[in-house]
Amino acid sequence: MPRLLWASLALVASVVGTAVTAEPVGWTAPGAGNPLLPGYFADPSIVRHDGEWFIYATIDPWGGETLGLWRSRDFRHWTFSTLNWPTKSAASSPTSNTSRVWAPSVVRARDGRFWMYVSVGSEVWVGVANHPAGPWRNALGDRPLIPGNFRPGYHMIDAEVFVDDDGTPYLYWGSGLNWVNGHCFAVRLKPDMVTFDGEPVDVTPAHYFEAPFMFKANGHYFLTYSWGNTTRDTYQVRYAVGASPLGPFTEPRDAPLLATDSSRNIISPGHHAIARIGTQPYILYHRQALPYPPAGDTVLRQVAIDRLVVRGNRLDPVRPTHAGPVLPGLAKDRGPTRTPRLTASHVVDTVHAAGAAGDDNYATGWDAGKGPAWLQADFGVPMSIGASELRPAFVTSPLTWTLQTSLDGQRWRDVGTARTATGSPIALPVAGRARYVRLVFADAAPILEWRFPESDQ
Template sequence: MSLVKKGVCTLLLCAISSVVAQTKIVTSNPILTDWYADPEMAIFENTYWLFPTFSGVTKKQDFIDIFSSNDLKQWTKYDKVVDPSNVKWAKDAVWAPSAIQKDSTYYIFFSANDIQTPESHWWDPKVHDSTEVGGIGVVRAKHPEGPYVDHIGKPLIGTVVNGAQPIDQSIFRDHDGTHYIMYGGWGHCNIGMLNDDFTALKPFADGSLLKEITPENYVEGPVMFYKDGHYYLMWSEGSWGRDSYRVAYGRAKSPLGPFDRIATILASNPEIATGAGHNSVLNVPGTDEWYILYHRRPIPNEHRNHRVVCIDRMYFNEDGTILPIIMTHTGVPPIPLENE
């Protein structure tokens, strides 16, 4: 069943959902015409759903828009499904959404407020404002487009652990139903297990809530997927505001690693775009077709925040290693999902 809006919603539906579907957008690469970044894609109810960061000035980046499509070409926009109206503590930047469905509920995990206090100084009154609130939050809804409500009323992870700023979270569901959360800025990556209702972290066997899995050259933006017996971890290196931004990866036999760095697979191309990074991965159900979602800086670039969301094909060698991504302006052809 598709949940994509086919026209202007009725007044009754709008009143119930508090969501307005905007005019459809038809694109190639980039797949969104406005400035967005940090894309994550999920398939819910036989529909593609795209969850990006609005790439604006930080103080004006306090909301999350989402998009839906039946074919990766025509997109419908849903405005501000997360903002200070439904997450009262998120008063500053909101970014890097990661979405997942569990049972009959949809969840969006997000970063907010860009907290800056290092772990070693958390209780030092000279550097720490005890009122500082931020980190990784989560909202929930009964439909992918919302309306969403704050799930726990506070950050799920709101302090610096193992040197990792609590940002850039990604959720991974393993074969046994375990839900892992990977996250981390400031050059450190942590992994934890979510409890059954996503209200807290669940301890590992040794009692710890988080384990550091930082690979070589890691900066931020982790994402995990599973293919042919291996867990792949991808991450961004370099500086998000510079041409050095790029994507590398490693793989392991366990979601806890170790993830030895294998190669850079996505980097600047002065003939196409620069600063390509903070990606997610799409596997079309029932196929061995894989795609990478990422943002990049168009040429010419208008501003540090001038980032756009793109999609390109991702190929694997016979040994499971990933070939370098070829950035394109054409993107991918329409890929309709098979009816359930």
């Protein structure tokens, strides 16, 4: 499977896109801030509560049994978990299809509770919780809010809720079929967050396919959305402006807000959320994982964040970056770490060399393919080596390893027994006095980062 997931770097330059001045920070640069999250995720939604950030996302490829949740207090160190609800088995109806759990939208309502609007199958379900991490429960018992056959001929997915300044909630959703004919439906909700206050209206602007997100600034309502095909290089974010939450909405220009830039290896950005950090708005979105395109039909996306500029009733085109923005009041980077020389038993290609697992960049990583393999850290001389942390590329897939140490690279001792875990980061125990630390895998899997934080030594 890894050989299908990673394509040759040479293919990146062949993708057609809009050329602009090269960014100083390329996608393989050590310490790059984008991707923001370590792993393959899409369709992000974000909330802040009690000084902590929560990002909900689709688990790639194409969703999982539940959603992925990432938590951080400084916007740099993220911890992964999964939610108790929704699950594919718990949220299913006669109009569901085989699609899994994807495309969450989470907001806090006037009642102080958190509400989730999420696609399970190809219909919209609603959950409610007192805390962003849950526990969540289905707000409607055992039925969806919007069944799959609510508007025949259209895709009932990608629901987003917007809460206006007066506390009134509005729901937006809808897509097309076979990557064409997307339609956006909107309706005001009653204070209970699950009852339509009036009939849904079709507010589809030009160049709409899916993933609506309402954003208000300077008294204007900006309906933002995705257009194109996320499996190719055509996916992009566009926007239209209206005087009310229910439109009508008009695109101010025939140009994308955020689009492919193949000259800088940024491919198919889309399905976004907008959040303010301080007073500054930022756009959180997914884009194709690199190298691109992958072999076969695998779709892997990663979450990034960049600055959004509002000027009156217009939004400036977003310049997507690999460096990522410096966020006010939050950590600029992921902090100091020891940097041993990394080597490995073997790699699938030069792009995925062992050193890529030590560059503090979530776009890159070591990949040995399937089968037995090892990844080794060399500290140069024997020293006291503390705990470390591992960030696998596929955080929901079980990873089994044995940790070994050596003073001379010849005689090895096991630190504990073989262990299996999922998640990110995976905490590895204190290694003790050694020069070499080695992870031995019975069946290798791609590793994005293996870090030895200085504070843990």
